[in-house]
Amino acid sequence: MKRLILLIVIVLFVPVWILTDVAISQDNQEIPEDIIINNSGYRRKVHTGVEFPHLAHSEDYGIECSECHHEYKGGKNVWKEGDPVKRCITCHKPTKRQGKVVRLQFAYHFSCKKCHKEMESGPVECKECHKK
Numbered sequence: 736m737k738r739l740i741l742l743i744v745i746v747l748f749v750p751v752w753i754l755t756d757v758a759i760s761q762d763n764q765e766i767p768e769d770i771i772i773n774n775s776g777y778r779r780k781v782h783t784g785v786e787f788p789h790l791a792h793s794e795d796y797g798i799e800c801s802e803c804h805h806e807y808k809g810g811k812n813v814w815k816e817g818d819p820v821k822r823c824i825t826c827h828k829p830t831k832r833q834g835k836v837v838r839l840q841f842a843y844h845f846s847c848k849k850c851h852k853e854m855e856s857g858p859v860e861c862k863e864c865h866k867k
C-alpha cells in the first residue's frame with residue numbers, strides 16, 4: 736500500500752515539477768539591454784561590430800518583441816513573448832541563403848535598415864552603424 740501511494744505521488748508530481756522547471760528556465764533567459772552584434776562565419780568580415788540598444792527599442796521606441804523575433808510555422812510567425820529566443824545565426828546562415836531564409840547579413844539589414852527607413856528615424860547610412 737505504501738509503495739502504491741509513493742507511486743501515485745511520483746506519477747502526479749514529477750511531471751508538474753518538470754513542467755514548471757522548464758517554464759522557469761524560459762523566463763530566466765536574460766533580456767540584454769545593449770548588444771554588440773558581432774558574428775563570425777562570414778566569407779569576408781569587413782566590420783567590427785554594430786551597436787544595438789536592444790531594450791530601448793522595445794521600452795522607449797515601443798516596438799513589439801515579435802517585430803524582430805520570429806519562429807515560422809506554415810508561413811506564420813508563431814513566436815510570442817516568453818518563448819525562448821534563438822539567435823539570428825541559428826537559422827540565418829552567414830554564407831548562404833536557404834529558400835526564404837536570407838543570409839545573415841541581409842536578415843539584419845532587412846530588419847534594422849528597413850524599419851529605420853520606414854519610420855524615418857534611426858540610422859540608415861552605412862557608417863552610422865558600421866563605425867569601423
Ligand code: HEC
Nearest residue numbers: 772773774780781782785840843847848858859860861864
Ligand atoms: C541600421 C544599421 C545598419 C546599417 C545602416 C548598415 N548595416 Fe551592415 N550590418 C548591420 C548589422 C547589424 C550587421 C551584422 C553584423 C554581424 O553579424 O557581425 C551588418 C552586416 C554587414 C556586413 C557583413 C558583416 C561584416 O562585418 O562584414 C557588411 C559587409 C555590411 N553590413 C555592409 C553594410 C553597408 C555597405 C551598408 C551601407 C550601404 C550597411 N552595411 C548599412 C547593420 C547595419
Ligand code: HEC
Nearest residue numbers: 764765766767770772792793798799800803820822823824
Ligand atoms: C528592434 C528589434 C528587437 C526588438 C524590438 C526586441 N529584440 Fe530581442 N534581440 C534583437 C536582436 C537583433 C538580438 C540579437 C540576436 C542575434 O544577434 O543573434 C536580440 C537578442 C535578444 C535576446 C538574447 C538572445 C541570445 O541568446 O543572445 C533575448 C532574450 C531577447 N532578444 C528577447 C527580447 C524580448 C523579450 C523582447 C521584447 C521585450 C525583445 N527581445 C525585443 C532584436 C530585437
Ligand code: HEC
Nearest residue numbers: 803806807810821822823825826835836837842843845846
Ligand atoms: C527559428 C529560425 C529563425 C530565427 C531564430 C530567425 N529567423 Fe528570420 N526568418 C526565418 C524564416 C524561416 C524566414 C522566412 C519566413 C517566410 O517568409 O516564410 C525568416 C525571414 C526573415 C526576414 C525576412 C526576409 C525578407 O525576405 O524580407 C528577416 C528580415 C529576418 N528573418 C530577420 C531575422 C533576424 C534579425 C533574426 C534575429 C533577431 C532572425 N531573423 C531570427 C527563420 C528565423
Ligand code: HEC
Nearest residue numbers: 785786787788796798802803846847850851854856857858
Ligand atoms: C521595427 C523597427 C526597428 C527595428 C527592426 C530596428 N530599429 Fe533601430 N531604431 C528604431 C527607431 C524608431 C529608432 C529611433 C528612436 C529615436 O531616435 O527616437 C531607432 C534607433 C536606433 C539607433 C539609435 C539609438 C540612439 O540612441 O540614437 C540605433 C543605433 C539603432 N536603432 C540600431 C538598430 C539595429 C542595429 C537594428 C537591427 C539589429 C535596429 N536598430 C532595428 C526602430 C527600429
